[in-house]
Amino acid sequence: SSGINAEYGEMLQAVVICSKKKFQFTKQGDPIPFLSWLLNSLHYTLTGAKIKRSSVIFDTFQGEMIVHSRKVPPPGEAAVGEQYRTNSTTTSFLYLTLDLPASPLFTEDGDHNIIPQVPIYKLLEKYNNMTEVEYKTYDATYLKKFEITRLPKYLILAIKRFTENRFFIEKNPTIVNFPISFDIAEFIETRVSDQYSSTEYNLLSNICHDGTPTTGTYSTHLHLSSASQWFDVQDLHVTKLQPQMITLSESYIQIYERADLSDDSKGS
Secondary structure (H helix, E strand, C coil), X not given: XXXXXXXXXXXXXXXXXXXXXXXXXCCCCCHHHHHHHHHHHHHHHHHCCCCCCCCHHHHHHCEEEEEEEEEECCCCCCCCCHHHCCEEEEXXXXXXXXXXXXXXXXXXXXXXXXXXXXXXXXXXXXXXXXXXXXXXXXXXXXXXXXXXXXXXXXXXXEXXXXXXXXXXXXXXXXXXXXXCEEECHHHXXXXXXXXXXXXXXXXXXXXXXXXXXXXXXXXXXXXXXXXXXXXXXXXXXXXXXXXXXXXXXXXXXXXXXXXXXXXXXXXX
């Protein structure tokens, strides 16, 4: 136990130093920026800061998509000219961001204790190459469609639960209904899904947030496949968890393994 505590402390100190104090173990931080920093830092260290070289990090977590973007003309104006043509750009990703619908200010029956729910399939429609998502800049509005062209071995989903302005941080409490396994085939083109022996993903980890934006806590649900057992992990505290409890949490980050990878490991 003392050895684990020592290694845990060394890891935290290394994070503080390597991130140039961007992440502190004396102050709770947002796990999404930390995860992005960690994956990219490991990649650059493994490749000698050569961006175009591959690494075990990018080989494991990186996918690819085409972003189709078009500028929206001002009200009353026609979409005429080069600036309003659709531009398509290929880009890589380490995780997919899922946008929660805005929380209703009032419920129909006046019961403020009702927490809204949304199926994860509804959120994944953002990446079906048909749904247009609006993005605003200070002087223009764009509509974007996202087309996944390469599936990662391990898929990370980041649920956008917090919004921040100059005055406060607001949390969206919407519960995301998700299965332990899901098939992403319905959200990608057939020519893409045909490249893989399986497009099904199995949940390995579910990071969730409980409480208010400023005083809440994070915990992680981890699946130990060798024991077919889920665990709840918060810092160094580990307890067994019933699978049905996972879907009741306010999920923030999820990590899935593509099913054909676990099939290969079983075969070997």
